[in-house]
Amino acid sequence: MITHIHDNEAETARALIERIIQLVNEHSSDHKVNIALSGGSTPALMFRLWAEEYNNQTPWHQIRFFWVDERCVPPTDSESNYGMTYDNLLCKIDLPKENVVRVKGENHPEEEARRYEAQIRTMLPEENGIPIFDIILLGAGNDGHTSSIFPGQEYLLNAQEVYAVSTQPQSGQRRVALTGKPIIYAKNVIFLLTGKAKATVLADIIDQNDAGPAAYIGHHALNTVEVYADKVAAGQI
Numbered sequence: 001m002i003t004h005i006h007d008n009e010a011e012t013a014r015a016l017i018e019r020i021i022q023l024v025n026e027h028s029s030d031h032k033v034n035i036a037l038s039g040g041s042t043p044a045l046m047f048r049l050w051a052e053e054y055n056n057q058t059p060w061h062q063i064r065f066f067w068v069d070e071r072c073v074p075p076t077d078s079e080s081n082y083g084m085t086y087d088n089l090l091c092k093i094d095l096p097k098e099n100v101v102r103v104k105g106e107n108h109p110e111e112e113a114r115r116y117e118a119q120i121r122t123m124l125p126e127e128n129g130i131p132i133f134d135i136i137l138l139g140a141g142n143d144g145h146t147s148s149i150f151p152g153q154e155y156l157l158n159a160q161e162v163y164a165v166s167t168q169p170q171s172g173q174r175r176v177a178l179t180g181k182p183i184i185y186a187k188n189v190i191f192l193l194t195g196k197a198k199a200t201v202l203a204d205i206i207d208q209n210d211a212g213p214a215a216y217i218g219h220h221a222l223n224t225v226e227v228y229a230d231k232v233a234a235g236q237i
């Protein structure tokens with residue numbers, strides 16, 4: 001595991017954007033780089049800076065965006081991960097429409113999980129029946145969750161499905177979530193953790209102590225795992 005600590009949230013975001021651009025540039029140009037994005041509030045600044053400061057240096061035509069997880073709400077809802085990404089990044093860049101493959105949070109959750117999985121299987125290469133993303137960008141919560149796999153839902157770490165429906169324990173909001181195996185098999189798993197509230201989960205991920213779903217992923221991922229964090233999130237390591 002490689003940990004990158006930066007002075008503040010913006011510097012952390014910039015370093016992560018530069019790393020993603022490097023990975024895209026290193027990739028063979030014969031096929032697209034398949035990137036699964038997380039949502040929540042953490043990546044909003046990074047998405048904004050990506051559009052504002054790195055638009056011209058990003059080979060957008062080489063990138064295809066998918067989602068790690070989506071809240072079961074329409075794209076216009078303020079809770080929508082796609083909506084947040086659209087407002088901060090997608091509406092400001094020249095990415096071909098077919099390179100944005102969203103989870104339709106407005107659909108029936110179980111049917112949408114099955115539909116999205118089937119769509120992903122037609123677009124991504126597979127190993128042992130598992131679709132392989134080039135880059136999976138993850139956030140985490142201080143309760144230890146990642147993707148939308150919350151403590152108590154660890155069965156999703158080993159589920160047969162590629163996407164499954166989970167429930168946010170406090171609000172009861174349903175989510176369509178990428179399960180553990182495709183995350184573990186991804187070529188690059190990258191956590192973005194900023195702010196004081198991420199200090200415990202960051203320490204658990206680095207300890208590789210299986211304390212919760214995020215730490216489990218950090219421990220068991222088969223390929224490169226990187227953590228991008230700011231100093232305050234890194235306060236407990």
Ligand code: 6PG
Pocket residue numbers: 038039040041042043068069070071081138139140141145146147148
């Ligand atoms: C989501 C996510 C989720 C997120 C964490 C952290 O839909 O909520 O994709 O996995 O990364 O919940 O959320 P914050 O960035 O809002 O703290």
